[in-house]
Amino acid sequence: LLNLRILEARGGTGDQAKALAEYASKTGAPLIVASHHTRAGMKKWFQGSFCESLSLASEVPLLVVPPGYRAKRTDTSILFPTDFSEASLAAFEEVLDVARASDLGITIYHRAEFPVFVGEDLVYTATREIALIEEETIRMNIKRMHELATRARRIGVRVKTLFDKRRGGRPSRAVLAEAKRGYAAVAMAAHNGLVGRVLMGSTSRAVLRESPCPVWIVRTRTANRPKKSKKDLQTIARENLPTLRALDSYLT
Numbered sequence: 001l002l003n004l005r006i007l008e009a010r011g012g013t014g015d016q017a018k019a020l021a022e023y024a025s026k027t028g029a030p031l032i033v034a035s036h037h038t039r040a041g042m043k044k045w046f047q048g049s050f051c052e053s054l055s056l057a058s059e060v061p062l063l064v065v066p067p068g069y070r071a072k073r074t075d076t077s078i079l080f081p082t083d084f085s086e087a088s089l090a091a092f093e094e095v096l097d098v099a100r101a102s103d104l105g106i107t108i109y110h111r112a113e114f115p116v117f118v119g120e121d122l123v124y125t126a127t128r129e130i131a132l133i134e135e136e137t138i139r140m141n142i143k144r145m146h147e148l149a150t151r152a153r154r155i156g157v158r159v160k161t162l163f164d165k166r167r168g169g170r171p172s173r174a175v176l177a178e179a180k181r182g183y184a185a186v187a188m189a190a191h192n193g194l195v196g197r198v199l200m201g202s203t204s205r206a207v208l209r210e211s212p213c214p215v216w217i218v219r220t221r222t223a224n225r226p227k228k229s230k231k232d233l234q235t236i237a238r239e240n241l242p243t244l245r246a247l248d249s250y251l252t
Contacts, residue, residue: 007011009011017053033063036209048171050207054189061094062217063185064208072182075213077105077160079183081175081203084110084144091189091218092148096157103186105158110141110153111171112164138165172206187216 009019015224032170036051082088092108099106145161152159157219179186188204197250208215 011048014053017050018057021054021058021060024058029060031061031063032058033065035065036065041141047186049209052083052208055204055208058217059219061219064211064215064217065215069212069214071184073122075182075184076103076147077107077158077183079107079109079175079179079186079213081111081171081186081188081207082148084141085189086191089148091187092151094218095187095216096152096155099152099157100155101244105160106152107160107177107178108152109162109175110145110164111166111174112138112141133232138163170203171209171245172203175203175207176210176212178226179213183213184213185214187217187218187240190217190219 007015007020007023011019020032023029032054034051036049051062055064078095078099079218080092082092097107098104142163145163149159149161162178166174175186178179186206186207190204204217208217
């Protein structure tokens, strides 16, 4: 019943991941499913991860299943952490399609980012300008979250929103803590280019390593999308005018 093929790749972890990614793309595979090995201590930092390398190299969506994972009937939602970037919004459309087809709900999760901090523990500078930037950022992101939720409800997908305003700690810790509550999967957008590699080196990589449930790296091709028109950019500028003015006042 299965068309089984064995692909042998030589070299290091990066070379092997690249070979599999190229094979999947060449054969038109719709998805790569892989499992990682649990590492602890220094090995986790100094040994390359095949799945992490694959998440950077592959143009095909990737589903990483943690070792020993067993699906539960109570896990009926997809956790979707978002930073409201273009890649994340594009990924949300794909997550919607899967959720609707699989009768799964979606929990939209956003961890608020604050403009001024020192070190890992947040040290907040309570100036009028910074406070205004923070308030405007939170307001805009709550609005974006509600827009995504409305989009899901219109097509019949169950949706829940979580806006995390806690200060301090790493975003990846917050996502992992929420993932432990019980989800079918964590869906995260894969960003293209150098920025994508930086992002995968922080929050996404930590979630990929330690998530208690499968992690779906949603590959989107935002680089091939047409650039925004001048009118679109003007609209964006008007929407963010209070933030820009406050930032300009603070810097000067």
